[in-house]
Amino acid sequence: MRLSKLASDIAESPTFALNEEARLLKERGEAVINLGIGEPKNKTPIAAVLASGAKLTSGDVKYTPPDGLASMKKAVIRYTEENYDRLVAPENVIITNGAKQSLYDIFYSILNPQDEVIVIAPYWVSYPEMIKMCLGIPVIVTPEDGTFTPRFEDIERAVTSSTRAIIVNSPNNPSGAVYPPELIRKIVELCERKGIFMICDDIYHKLTFDHVVAQPAWSFTKKDIENSHIIVVNGVAKLYGMTGFRVGWVVGPRDLIRVMTNVLAQTTSCVSPIAQAAAEGALNGLQSVVEALRLQIQNNRDVVLQEMRTFTGARLVEPQGTFYALPDLRAFNGNSVEVSKFLLKKAMVVTVPGKEFGMEGHIRISFAGSVKDITEGIARIKWALDPTSPNEIYIGDRKMIRDWM
Ligand SMILES: Cc1ncc(COP(=O)(O)O)c(C=O)c1O
Numbered sequence: 001m002r003l004s005k006l007a008s009d010i011a012e013s014p015t016f017a018l019n020e021e022a023r024l025l026k027e028r029g030e031a032v033i034n035l036g037i038g039e040p041k042n043k044t045p046i047a048a049v050l051a052s053g054a055k056l057t058s059g060d061v062k063y064t065p066p067d068g069l070a071s072m073k074k075a076v077i078r079y080t081e082e083n084y085d086r087l088v089a090p091e092n093v094i095i096t097n098g099a100k101q102s103l104y105d106i107f108y109s110i111l112n113p114q115d116e117v118i119v120i121a122p123y124w125v126s127y128p129e130m131i132k133m134c135l136g137i138p139v140i141v142t143p144e145d146g147t148f149t150p151r152f153e154d155i156e157r158a159v160t161s162s163t164r165a166i167i168v169n170s171p172n173n174p175s176g177a178v179y180p181p182e183l184i185r186k187i188v189e190l191c192e193r194k195g196i197f198m199i200c201d202d203i204y205h206k207l208t209f210d211h212v213v214a215q216p217a218w219s220f221t222k223k224d225i226e227n228s229h230i231i232v233v234n235g236v237a238k239l240y241g242m243t244g245f246r247v248g249w250v251v252g253p254r255d256l257i258r259v260m261t262n263v264l265a266q267t268t269s270c271v272s273p274i275a276q277a278a279a280e281g282a283l284n285g286l287q288s289v290v291e292a293l294r295l296q297i298q299n300n301r302d303v304v305l306q307e308m309r310t311f312t313g314a315r316l317v318e319p320q321g322t323f324y325a326l327p328d329l330r331a332f333n334g335n336s337v338e339v340s341k342f343l344l345k346k347a348m349v350v351t352v353p354g355k356e357f358g359m360e361g362h363i364r365i366s367f368a369g370s371v372k373d374i375t376e377g378i379a380r381i382k383w384a385l386d387p388t389s390p391n392e393i394y395i396g397d398r399k400m401i402r403d404w405m
Contacts, residue, residue, distance in 0.1 A: 010129050014356045018340075022350045031396030033377040035365045036350035038173065038323065040241035042293055044278070047285025048242060052278035064273050066265035067257065068095025068249070072276045075283040076249050083205075084216050084232070091254040092225055094261055095271050095279075099203050099235035099248035101264070103167075104130045106231060106250065109259045110164050110197060111136040117199075118158050118166040120150045121358035122326060124173045124201070128358075139163070140358055148175035148317055148326070152186045159190070165197035166190075170214050171204040174357045174364040175326045176301075176319020178208055181215035188220040191229045202234045203248075206290055208321035209298045226253050238322075239290050240282045247271055247279035297323050300367040300374055307378040312388045323368040326354060330361035332385045339363055339385075346404075347380035348395055 018036045025032045055061065067073070073093045080086050080093075096102040103126070107117065113135040119127045121142040128138035141158050143150045155166065166187060170179040191198040198217055205214045217230045235248030250260065264270070282289075304325050308316045313331035333339050336353035340363055343349045354362030365381075367374050382389040383402060391402040 006133070006135075010133060011125075014125060015352055018344075018350050018352060021344065025344075025348065030348055031398075032344075032348045032350065033373050033380065034350045034369070035367070035373070035377045036352050038238075038366050038368060039243045040238070040293055040297070040323070040368045041370065042241040042289075042296075044242055044245075045240055045282050045285055045289040047289075048236075048240065048245070048278040048282040051281025051285075052245075052274050055274050055277035061273055064270040064276060066270050067261045068093065068271065069273060069276050069280070072280045075280045076251065079234075079283050080232075080251055084218050086218050086225065086251075088225055088251055089254070092251055092257055094250050094257050094264065095276060096235075096248045096250065096264065097268055097271050098237060098246040099201065099233050100126065101268070102233045102235070102248045102250045103127070103199070103201065104133070105260045105263045106165075106197075106199060106233070106252075106256070107131055107134040107136060108263050109256060112164075114162060115164040116160060116162045118155060118163060119358075120155070120166075120168065122148060122172065122175050122354065122362070123167075123358050124169055125356045127167055136164070137162075142358065146315075146317075146328075148172065148177035149179055149183065152183055152190075155187065156190055159194055159196070163194070163196050165199050167199040167201060168217070169201040169203075171208055171321025173204065173322055174324045174352070174354070174359070175317065176322045176324050177317070178212050178214050178320040181213075181220075184215050184217055185220040188217050188230065192221065192223070195229065197229050197231055199231045200233065202232055203238050204322045205234070206239050207294055207297060207323065209294075209301055210320070212320045214321060225251075226255075228253070231256065236279045236282050239293070241293060242278065242282060245275045245278050247275050297368065300369075300371060301325075303371050303374050304365065304367050304378065307375060307382075310389075311378070311382050312386050314386070323366055325365045325367060326357070326359060326362045327365065328362050329385065334361045336360055336363055343381055343384055347384040349377045349380050349384075351381070 022034045111134045116137045116139045119138045131138045231252035236242040315328040336355045340353040352364040383393040
């Protein structure tokens, strides 16, 4: 069968692939613990359930304007004012099918073939693939070994005449790093000086710990939104635990939003009004749900730190946000794909290989789930890899003995 080379070269989403493997193992009755997927376990906020339920029962479920329902855009405008101290117009906002579509449509709208986008490692797996799908070139900037925060000089050095954007994801998936305000300020200034876009993937922006703040890029520019080069991406997936509703949004210069609206109109037409109503409900409802989730995740992060303390040989940079940790396991095996496969086979724990995030030798552990899963999952990882840990463990009701070291 002859298929597009461009499409065929796109990598499978590793988290979805691993999830499927875990699901199949679970179906076979195996005691699998999934530390792979990045989604909170909370129930949908009640305000979102009621709003989407009302929309559904109205029976008025039709196409919406491609850039989103006026009322949903209004909720985003209010969110932007409250959280970013920026007054924006409806023309600066587009509602998308998840932050994923926001990002893809941004790349599609700003890139010409062979244009470059600077991506900071470790990066969310989809950035390089999306950029390639839009015929652009991802240029990876990797921090010094042992840290997850890039050096500004390395970012500056990567800028060429073909650079169109720098994508910044802080708090960062997969490392949990929150970049220092000074770095954000320098990137804002660099983008303004060079006339390139700064794409801020803010999907985790309120999920930070111990009073660390993810400083918004907008706070470092005096330019108005039309002349600024900042594009902000956000959504309800992570902060409200509403991954399945598929609602994200972009706030940016109106010329960009106009082009993105045409792209979205010609591809997916609009976001389902039921999903938009749910997102609107979440944004207009009680915001204590976000704080409750943040506190629960911070507690989970503390459990991870405690469990990792007794993991001889593993090195962990403390996550300051998100719900991911990215331990360095090079002391055991530098090949993270092998490590993840080994952990699934021997310990029935799903993790994601760091190689997928541009950080070989590490594995990503999601701590969005229950404390029980986190504690037991890390105990199993230690048992599988660390010869100083006890060599017997229960996996489900089976007693397992480590006999490979
Ligand atoms: C950094 C980052 N950006 C964007 C997304 C996509 O979010 P959504 O579910 O709204 O498409 C994710 C989801 O995992 C993410 O981790």
